[in-house]
Amino acid sequence: MTEYIIETTGLSKKYSNNLVVNSIDMHVEKGKIYGLLGKNGAGKTTTMCMLLNLVYPSDGKILLFGKDPRNHSKEVYSNIGSIIEAPGFYENLTAYENLEVIAKLRGNYNPLNVKMVLEMVDLAHEKTKQFKDFSLGMKQRLGIAAAIMHNPELLILDEPINGLDPFGIKEIRDLLKKLSCEYGVTILISSHILSEIENIADVIGFMDEGVLIDEITRQELHERLNKYVEFEVSDIDLALELMNKTGFKENKDYCYKRSLGEYIEDLDSGENSEESTVGGTIHLLSNLDLRDKFNTLFVSSGIDVRKVNLCEENLEEFFTRIISND
């Protein structure tokens, strides 16, 4: 039986008449990285806040580690590390002092542990700098240090890579993967940066307007991403004519795009438009296994085929598609 670290049933949050989270049934498996994906205002942060008891649900049920957090608050939440939006720390304190406050209040202060975790996020050398003088990236890294300092079994991270440079993003991504793979830490991470979620998550939850539209594994995602073959041809009109003759329908079996540069050049040259040819790109959407036949057909008809690519819809396109379908 699958062990869920986070399980919600009908979780909702309503502010006045505004339903910001609408009956979410979320399942986060033990040891997995769950990416929560959605536009700004989709309800990701509110959902995470409800999981952390910072925001009270209007309706629904939450189970963390299989327990109701309202009855096992101390036990459950001491095993969770979190970052919600911008990390909050005392501005007049250094990184070490801020972590000391948190660790002492948590009751597991160990100076070596604090130093180690600061080294891990590359802040150990900032011994005297106060939090108010930190860059956005440094603040974010300190937030991550605070979240992982007590070796939690669950991390709830809301947009943890905000403000990080590409190197910082890669470091944090590697760290999270390591925590998940080597230490079995379960991670719920939200982002509106699709590529980041695609890179890191085992399971992706898609949220839009407070609704959890779908929860799919990376494997399922790969299977559900639309695939197509892209032909770049020298004569788009002739290629389309050939495709139509084979009984293929536009927008169903294929779609196309004229090469704008070539089209403008063609107009500028003032040559007889009937004799000139314009190149373009055709996307073969169905019967992908016939791509070699089409290639042969185009070439034998005197069309130069400049490129043939087998392409896959990216997460951004998939996300847009499932939101539109919904």
Add this chain to the structure above:
Amino acid sequence: MLTFIEMEFLKLKRSKIFLLSLLMAALPSVLMFIATFAFDETQSFDALFSTVNMYMSVLFAILLFSIVISYLFGREYNEHTLKTMLTIPISRGKFLVSKYVMFLIWIVILSVVTSISALAFGFLAGLSGFTLGLFINRFIELLFANLLLFLTFSPFVFISLFITNMVPAMVGGATLTLVNLLVSGQNWAPYVPWACPYLISSGEIADYGVSLMIPYGVILATFIVGIAISYIYFTKKDVPL
């Protein structure tokens, strides 16, 4: 609780507001020191302690305490640390009580600073009549007044939670200072929570011909109402991010 208080002190490291509050606590003594020379105001330690205590409890403390309490609670909102604290986890009730206890400790420190500064400036001004007993008695009088004032500040906890910047608390503190001035010597002074502490500690309450139960009851009622609304509000409300 002890760890929480220890951490509250760590949070005050490099804090300008803590230093500022100490300077404000010494301000009545400084003013009286100046008055001693400028207006020939006080000639003895007894008069100095008595006047400093009155200025502190009736005027300065109201504004000073309102700043301190709004800083203690408001900074957790303004620096976005409340979400960090509550997810440690710390229960909301414990958080509220611990902060209020820290406020009490801060008040004790300010009372000590006021009394010691009065003593120091008294010696600087060359006043006469100092005895250790007098100093201790006047310190206890000030401390008692400030502790009673502490109880009347629970509504300010609610204000600090409701509007998290320091301006409303400071406006409230300034308003109550004016109220204290207005009711001074009036028959209904014993019914004003923030005027009662000085009247009780100085013994002036006897001049008003009311039972001691009345000012104590007013203070206690203010404390209970303030704590109750603060607790209900804080434990029922979502944490702002």
